[in-house]
Amino acid sequence: xGSNPTARANKISKVAKFREYINETVNEMIHNVSWPTWKxxxxxxxxxxxxxxxxxxxxxxxxxxxxxxxxxxxSFWKGAMGFIYDMF
Numbered sequence: 875x876g877s878n879p880t881a882r883a884n885k886i887s888k889v890a891k892f893r894e895y896i897n898e899t900v901n902e903m904i905h906n907v908s909w910p911t912w913k914x915x916x917x918x919x920x921x922x923x924x925x926x927x928x929x930x931x932x933x934x935x936x937x938x939x940x941x942x943x944x945x946x947x948x949s950f951w952k953g954a955m956g957f958i959y960d961m962f
Contacts, residue, residue, distance in 0.1 A: 910918065941953025952960070 939954055941956040
């Protein structure tokens, strides 16, 4: 079993490239990335939470308006689509 020197050099080259990539990534994250302050982070988090709640409420209203479940045949509220389907 002989070892292929070209394959070994190629493997070392790939490892060296991977190490260089990791080193450059760490350097970029430490020196070039603009990290938000604690106050900015808190403010942006509050905006995301409020937007998520609003979107969830809109989706809930749409589900309720168009009918939550088609499996409940005897339910009182079938939604707008259930009303339309019952007409035909």
